[in-house]
Amino acid sequence: MREIVPACPKCKSNKYVVRIRTAEKVGTVAGGAVGAGSAYAGFTSGAKAGAVLGSIIPGLGTVAGAGIGAIGGTIMGFLSGCAVGNAVGERIDANIRIKYRCTNCSSKIQG
DSSP: OOOOOOOOTTTSOSTTEEEOOHHHHHHHHHHHHHHHHHHHHTHHHHHHHHHHHHTTSTTHHHHHHHHHHHHHHHHHHHHHHHHHHHHHHHHHIIIIIOEEEETTTOOEEEO
16 A cells, blocks of 8 residues: 655645654663663573583683574564564554654654
8 A cells, every 4th residue: 555645834735744753762662672671681591502512612602692693682682672663653653653754854744
């Protein structure tokens, strides 16, 4: 389904009108923070998995594997949180807020 973009009242065109994506940006940041926080809180499972894989090389491999597993788990949590937050924010912007801005004359338009 294609989005119907309203025309700017000053410019009389919808050529320069874009949707304001505030909720999408906030959702991405908040989702990333929550995702990274929850992944960091449970990073011991990633560290354990990394340590098991790294134990092929005793000593250094176990330590390096645990560190890489913990960091990898936190990054994956951050990225998945960003994706979820972005999707929620996009839905809010498209279906609830519905505000636009003209990039030509900076007019704000309620959709």
